Amino acid sequence: MNKITIFYGSKREFNKILPDKYSTLTELVYKIDQDNKGIVINLNDQKEDNENKERIFVENFIAESxxxxGVREHVIVNFSNFLNKFNSNNVYLHNPPLQISEQIQKLNIDVETISQNYASLTLEDLKEINYNYDSEIIGQEHVKYELLQSLYPLTLPSREKPVIILLYGSSGIGKTETAKYLAEVVGETLFRKQFSMF
Incomplete structure (x- = not known):
């Protein structure tokens, strides 16, 4: 293994650093499991049939978040051992669990960590929300004040944890429009998943 790249960020940005051809974690786990099913252990001090078998070669290996x-726990717990089951020139890991990233850092391999930069919320953004929210979202003034209270911790320089905001209520009261407006104020793209479609 020549290089491991750990990427923290969106899938869209992760896809920008990927090569054209690669094998995925799911594909390799399946392939290795299939190969392991063919192992024959002989008794009487004879060698295993697979002992001299060459490891799989994969030019580029990726694992998306x-x-x-979707893989068994032993793959995550023993990820560095899993990587030793095949040869690869480049490994790309997207938002790996802490357990995996800690194992990777202990390997004697070149590791590059890339973190996507997101826009920060500022006090000026909160002022803009305070002044313009009522004209963007009609009839939800009480929501504005709760929203400002929830967003304020994000403006503190010492804050590292994210803020999670749940907007709930009847259809048509402005939940989605509020999310769109916040994304517009911060200057980020809104990522929307319609859970009723799952």
Whole structure:
């Protein structure tokens, strides 16, 4: 293994650093599991049939954030051992669990960590929300004050944890429009998933 790249950020930005051809975590786990099913152990001090078998070669290996939950726990717990089951020139890990990133840092391999930069919320942004929210979202003035209270911790320089805001209520009261407006104020793209479609 020549290089491991750990990327923290959105899938869209992760895809920008990927090569054209690669094998995924799911594909390799399946391939290695299939190969392991063919192992024959002989008794009487004879060698295993697979002892001289060459390891799989993969030019570029990637693991996307959604794949970690789809593999068995032993792959995550022993990720460095899993990487030793095949040869690869480049490994790209997208938002790996802490358990994996800690294992990777202990390996004697060149590791590059890339973190996507997101726009920060400032006091000026909060002032803009305070002045313009009522004209963007009609009839939800009480929401504005609760929103400002929830967003204020994000303006503190010492704050490292994210703020999670749940907007709930009847259809048509401005939940989605509020999210769009916040994304516009901060200057970030809104990522929207419609859970009723899942």
């Amino acid at each position: 959604g794949e970690y939950a």
